[in-house]
Amino acid sequence: MLARSRRLGADPRNTNYAGGNTSAKGTATDPVTGGEVELLWVKGSGGDLGTLTGQGLAVLRLDRLRALREVYPGAEREDEMVAAFDHCLHGRGGAAPSIDTAMHGLVDAAHVDHLHPDSGTALACAADGERLTAECFGGRVAWVPWRRPGFQLGLDIAAVRKTDPQAIGCVLGGHGITAWGGSSGECERNSLEIIRTAGAFLAERGRPRPFGPVIEGYEPLPSDERRARAAALAPYVRAAASADRPQVGHFTDAGVVLDFLSRAEHPRLAALGTSCPDHFLRTKVRPLVLDLPPTAPLADAVARLKELHEEYRAEYRAYYERHARPDSPAMRGADPAVVLVPGVGMFSFGRDGQTARVAGEFYVNAINVMRGAEAVSAYSPIEESEKFRIEYWELEEAKLRRMPAPAPLATRVALVTGAGSGIGRAIAHRLAAEGACVVVADVDTAAAEAVADELGGPDRAVAVAVDVTDEERIGAAFDAAVLAFGGVDLVVNNAGVSVSKPLLETTAADWDRQHAIMPRGSFLVSREAARVMAAQGLGGDIVYIASKNAVFAGPDNIAYGAAKADQAHQVRLLAAELGGLGIRVNGVNPDGVVRGSGIFAGGWGARRAALHGVPEEELGAFYARRTLLKREVLPEHVANAVFALVGGELSHTTGLLVPVDAGVAAAFLR
Incomplete structure (x- = not known):
């Protein structure tokens, strides 16, 4: 039965996502009496046929389920019968019985399929569906007028099966189809016969332009x-x-x-x-x-x-x-x-x-x-x-x-730059874990795609290639985001690069590259984010990943430190400007994120280690020793701070820079 269910559910021509259900009847040993008991295995409420597993089945005793006919209070009170199904369950675990359980349990057939194929539903929703069903199937498939899903519909279909033993199934008016068989294979064949016969009938008998002529000017754009x-x-x-x-x-x-x-x-x-x-x-x-x-x-x-x-x-x-x-x-x-x-x-x-x-x-x-x-x-x-x-x-x-309570970031769409590795990847993971849909933006397309796959694929995350120095590509990244998830609510400016050189060795090209990626890139990304957020009218969050170096003056760091100071002040400027739109702008000042950091892996770590006179592999521990807490800072700690800013608890906070440096007294904000 499970294999049949997955085959039927995998083809959208047979049924829609989470639509329809399948069942099988059989016997098992009653663990209490040791005797044989007749059981019904049926897809439970809310499951999907295409991915059905044993845990998605409800298991019920057939004798008790069929006995419900004697206490059925009538169509006006049939909703009460769903609660009664719980008293028919066999054992513990499994899925909750669905409203269609009666259809499966009351029909006298070992296997039953209930599906919503487009072809069968088209007959079910035609003005003269009963006549068309008779023409299409020649008596092999019965017609059942519209009835809301429930116990009475199960009785109606059971009556068809009893009075018309030659029928392989029925078309349910306004609804879909039901088929049955003595074996799983026969049931599947009957389901597919109904679906394919209906499809062929519509193709052969249908007029060529059922939606009418094209409206001039309404043709698809290129x-x-x-x-x-x-x-x-x-x-x-x-x-x-x-x-x-x-x-x-x-x-x-x-x-x-x-x-x-x-x-x-x-x-x-x-x-x-x-x-x-x-x-x-x-x-x-x-x-x-x-x-x-x-x-x-x-x-x-x-x-x-x-x-x-x-x-x-x-x-x-x-x-x-x-x-x-x-x-x-x-x-x-x-x-x-x-x-x-x-x-x-x-x-x-x-x-x-x-x-x-x-x-x-x-x-x-x-x-x-x-x-x-x-x-x-x-x-x-x-x-x-x-x-x-x-x-x-x-x-x-x-x-x-x-349904479980929604996660803190449910319905929010986040775009994270530089998310293909390091701090950005950790932020993307944390936001996705808290319920956000995530747009993984990175100049490295392969890295972005790998992270999007880690997060669960296109329903939860998409990858976009973006160079934050290029206005056109930033616009294309936001276009991709709004087409994937409808909009953008949360942007993290994380993309960065660093060159560690003393003043006299820092070239104009070094300066320009760092400023193009960090302050200029953040400005361009924030500007596009504000455009989308203003159109949505839902408020939003913009978070800058700045640095302890935005406020701490150290040697051999002129270009990077100045770029980070620019980003930190953008937080204040944009918080003041965008607050009226409900857009909050905050930042994080990390320090010493060595393990997992894309910047440190790119040569920055070796140069900083040489400056401090320690082996590169000990740089993280060196940074930890100089902090007040004596703890090493990891990408996950920065991600935690981002979530703290956007997760809902700090709804009245904007213009804030949060240190994530394990305590560097010289970088305390004043």
């Missing part, structure tokens, strides 16, 4: 222009999605999205909303659609986006008020989860990178469903009142309450 336009719009779009609570974003300009948005029927279809329950739980009842051509002036597009956002919020509040009952959960927020921009692409949003990406994938599923339904009939999703019942289902609310 690739480079399209992504530049998306990057320019992204902070404003994120502001619209984050008015109630901050969200992480994701952008796609996939061909299926661009084609849909170029066609005459896209406004009508988008307004109808998404289709099966798994879709609108993640995409909300409908998307926000920017109704301007992609060549409209950017200022006009931003102004129109703000108008549409206000209209969307008012309409969503009205939707909630139309259908909410006294016992309905409170409205979770009135901002869109999906924003569509003709000629450019789709922005989707969620509580983290994965959730944002998956919301976009679900809307692509919805587009595919619309195309299939419109090709052979008319797209006719379930009634708005039913969508509300699903979106504000108490069972879904309970699932949300069971």
